[in-house]
Amino acid sequence: MKRDMVTFKGINEGIYLEVYGSDIELIKKELDEKISKQLNFFQGMKFLGVKAEGLTPEQVLEISLILKYKYDFVFDTEEDPLNRASKIFVEKDRISDDLSEGMTKFLYGTLRSGQVIEYNGNIVVVGDVNPGAVLKATGNIIVLGVLKGVAYAGLGGNNDAIVAAYDFMPTQLKINDIIVRAPDGGISQYRSPEVAKIYDGEIIIEPYLPNK
Amino acid sequence: MENEKKGTAIVITSGKGGVGKTTTSANVGSGLAILGKSVVVVDADIGLRNLDVVLGLENRIVYDIVDVVEKNCRLKQGLIRDKRFDNLYLLPAAQTRDKSAIKPEQMIELINELKEIFDYIIIDCPAGIEQGFQYSIAGADQAIIVTTPEISAVRDADRVIGILEAKGLHNPKLIINRIRPEMVKRGDMMNREDIEDILAIDLLGIVPDDEEIVISTNKGEPAVIERRSLAGNAYMNISRRIIGEEVELLDLDNNGEGKFTKILKLLFSK
Structure with missing residues (x-):
């Protein structure tokens, strides 16, 4: 499939335009088509700038002016669009403030020895x-089933990480750099979900009790 | 742990799987520790480790033999001290790797290091005669062959004895495991002489088939420690023979029962 030359992208603060290629005439044509199809969508949104590696500063400015005067885009600041664009480039990797606890991997089914x-x-x-x-995460570990294996959470310095399981019987547990093991001999089974976390420099395991 | 010991490395092998190598390793290791020797049991079954479970030490594993060999940790960090005996240690296998993780030369280097710390190094060899077997026997001074009184196990044991000899490991010792005296008496099971005739190596001991082994394995407590069972006593005797004591073979007819119970059983069996 042919890659779109112009793409509008949304981040937390508003939208920005990403441009590929260097043929300014073609780009302008595709831009017109895109916007005329979805003009309502863009109205009222805060526009952050243009990110275009293949274009000269003058061409970027030209596109910005088209957006501003032909389509009434609301520009974020009166700043030079070029400066904005370079800032967006940095922000692109940041997903959103709401996800500061990191990404989550979901696994379905039984994890077996080895x-x-x-x-x-x-x-x-x-x-x-x-x-x-063995489970190793820089964040939290949640097991919606029996946890009998080894769980390392908060690796790399996260003291707030937790390990929780529906049936909590890990062989070994580690949060950040604190490591504990299952007691020797038979464990009295606590048939309710439990959560492990660091409290006062020690790992504590407590039943998970919803406030109901 | 003192230095400059120059211990003996013994590999426990069989060829066939499921004949009791790991059980033997755990019990002989514990038995030697009871006799006051400093012992390390090395689980060489990378990818299918069990010895830690049989010894009840699974929850203590942080580093393993591959970490030690690849120098991700120091040797002493990889060694796990037994919870019952201060002079017994375990070097666990890695579970997340496979047999290609260790080369024979690395094993020789490791065993030589261990020999300076311990009196006895017991190596629990994986089943088969491939890579895992090859590196397991590489550093060993002696070998113990475990077999059961079945023609298939004896055949594999014979093959392994041949390979060991070709590799320069002469005079391996034999343990016949899981023998059932009543079946032997009925003529339904190979007896000690049949097996010795075929294999023609010195007998180190005979271990009877015993429910107690299943129980102790599941509890992570080698049978040799409590010695409530015939099998536990048999392993203790084997340990004594390893350190050079002369111990007579167990009377397996006495099935853990007193004479009185036997007479009662005879009386009421009809």
């Missing part, structure tokens, strides 16, 4: 984690 799941973010297992399986 399987290792490592994730830069949170891990949610919809299933069981058998003994010998």
Whole structure:
């Protein structure tokens, strides 16, 4: 499929225009088509700027002026659109403030002995984690089933990370750099979800009690 | 742990799987520890580790043999001290890797290091005669062959003895595991002499088939520690023979019952 030359992208603060290619006439033509199709959609939105690596500063300015005067786009600031565009470039990787706790990996089914799941973010297992399986996350770990394997949460310095499981019987548990193991001998099974977290420099495990 | 010990490395192998290598490793390791020797049991079954579970030490594993060999940690960080004996240690296998993670040369280097710390190094060999077997026997000074009184296990044991000899590991010792005296008496099971005839190596011990082994394995408590069972006693005797004591073979007819119960059973069996 042919890549669109112009694309409007939305981030938290508003929308911006991303341009590929360097043929200014073609770009202007595609821009006109795009906007005329969805003009209502863009009206009232805060416009942040134009990001175009293939165009000269003058051409970027030209596009900005078309948007401003032909289509009545509301510009974010009276700042030079070029400056805005470079800032957007930095912001592009940041997804949204609402996701500051990171991304989450979902796993479905049983994790078995010898399987290792490592994730830069949170891990949610919809299933069981058998003994010998290992979960490593920089964020939280939630198991909607039996957790019998090894769970390392908050790796890399996150003291607020938690490990929670519907049936909580991990062989070994680690949050940030604190490590604990299952007690020797039979564990009295606590048939209710439990949550482990760091409290006062120690890992504590408590039943999960909804406030009801 | 003191230095400059120059210990003995013994590999426990069988060829066939499921004949009791891991059980033997755990019990002989614990038995030698009871006798006051400093012992490390090495789980060489990378990818299918069990020895940690049988010893009840699974929850203590942080580093494993591959971490040690790849120098991700120091040797002493990889060693797990037993919860019952201060002079017994476990070097666990990695569960998330496979047999290609270790080369024979690395194993030799590791075992030589362990020999300076421990009196005995017990290596729990994986089943088969492939890579895992090859690196397991690489550093060993002696070998113990475990077999059961079944023709298939004996056949594999014979093959393994041949390979060991070709590799320069002479005079392996034999353990016949899971023998059932009443079946032998009926002539339904190979007896000790049949097996010795075929394999023609020295007998180190005979271990009877015993429910207690299943129970102790599931509890993570080697049977040799409590010694309530015949099998536990058999393993203790084997441990004594390893350190050079002369111990007679167990009377397996005495099935853990007193003579009185036996007479009662005979009386009421009809």
